[in-house]
Amino acid sequence: MLDSHFVFIPKQTVRYVTELTECIKVKSSDEDVDDSNEFVKFFPSFIWAVRDFTLERKIDGKDATENDYLEFALKLKHGTSKKVMEYNLPRECIQKFFPSRTCFMFSFPTAPENVSRLERLDPADLSTEFLEVTGRFCKFVFDKSHVKKLKDGYTVTGRVLGHLAKTYVDTISSGAVPCLENAVIAMAMIENQAAVKEGLEVYQSGMEKLKNSFPLELKLVSSEHQRLSGMATQTFMTRSFRDTDGKHLKSLEVINELFDGYLCQNEQASKKRCEDLLSSLSATMTKKLKEGVYAKSGGYDLFCKDLEDILKKYNSQTNKEVKVLSILHNLMTF
Incomplete structure (x- = not known):
């Protein structure tokens, strides 16, 4: 049967939760404001796994579910004494920061004589009750666990989580108080x-x-x-x-x-190609010009014919060039 003598929450398991308001900030504000209510937006759901549970699961003589047990364990005591406040503090923090809570109670996994060789045990040697809870626990984690998200619903990938972790560690190492808002801004800049x-x-x-x-x-x-x-x-x-x-x-x-x-x-490449082509096509005409062929009788008609031949060949081979016209202008001033 469960009563207050059996409900025990180790201080070390919730120490960091109770100190969050002093060790971390959500918003980048110089004011000394308690913004702990904002933490719930960043926290995952709370799963309490009770190991080696051997007690009778009853509350006030009535059968209790695992979640009933958890809520009973988080029940606050009345009073304002130091002892009562110390008892209530971790429970208040869990209730405040983790509104979604689930409990799994694992019985002893096997007979006492098998404990020393747990890693080598055959599944048949494990308690059926233990395996049943383990199955439910794994299914719950895989089916109900939400992808980590930041404020405004942004999903945290593995890479983003790495940036956040480094930012927090660097901030803490410098002696400053980590700020979730600033960390996200810094991480967003990097990404x-x-x-x-x-x-x-x-x-x-x-x-x-x-x-x-x-x-x-x-x-x-x-x-x-x-x-x-x-x-x-x-x-x-x-x-x-x-x-x-x-x-x-x-x-x-x-x-x-x-x-x-x-x-x-592309234009420079086109220009060079057109220039090279023009130089090749006009080589014969240039030679005739130097030899005075066009200065003789009938030379003008021959000049016009050679020029027309060059133009036809040039246009047929450079019809898609972007610099075809500008280079052609050079030919017309030949």
């Missing part, structure tokens, strides 16, 4: 800067591959720019965290400057 970097890498990687095929038709370069720009934005959105004002997303606008650079490189 969003990394998201911008990943987005830019996606864009630049794709454009560098395209660059190997320069010169290309302007329409093709623009189309690939649009596609990669969209991929960069999607990459950013996938990793970004709390970029509520769009400040970091706006950083991706540098892609337009990068695009201008690639357009310039």
Whole structure:
């Protein structure tokens, strides 16, 4: 039977909970304000696993469930004495910070003579009652445990949790009081800067591959720019965290400057290709010009014919070049 003599909550298990108001802050405020009511937004549900439970599970002579036992254990005593206050403090903290509470009572796992070799025991040697509770416990954890979320419902991934843990440790090591709000802001900065970097890498990687095929038709370069720009934005959105004002997303606008650079490189490649082609096609005509062939009788007609031949070959081989006209102008001033 359960009564106050059997209900015992070890102080070391709730010591940190009772000291939270002194060891951590939720909001970044210089004022000495008790914001402990905000902690419940960040805490997980409370699961109390009672090990080696051998008592009769009754309260006031009536059968009690595991959760009944937990709530009975958290029941406060009346009075204001120091002893009563010390008894009530950890219970008040658990009730305050963990509104969702569940209890599992594990019986002794096996016969006493088997305890020394628990890790080598066959499941058949384990208590059926112990295995039944273990099954319910595991199912509850897997089915009911919620993904950790921060304020405003942002999900914490493993990477984000790592950033948070490092921020807390660094803050505590410096002698300051960790602030959940500031830690989230710092972590968001890290994540969003990394998201911008990943987005830019996606864009630049794709454009560098395209660059190997320069010169290309302007329409093709623009189309690939649009596609990669969209991929960069999607990459950013996938990793970004709390970029509520769009400040970091706006950083991706540098892609337009990068695009201008690639357009310039494409034009330079086109210019060189056109110049090389023009030089090759006009080599014979240049030689005739130096030899005075066009200065002889009928030379003008021959000049016009040779020039027309060069124009036809040039236009047929450079119809998609972005610098075809500017280089052609050089030919017309030949």
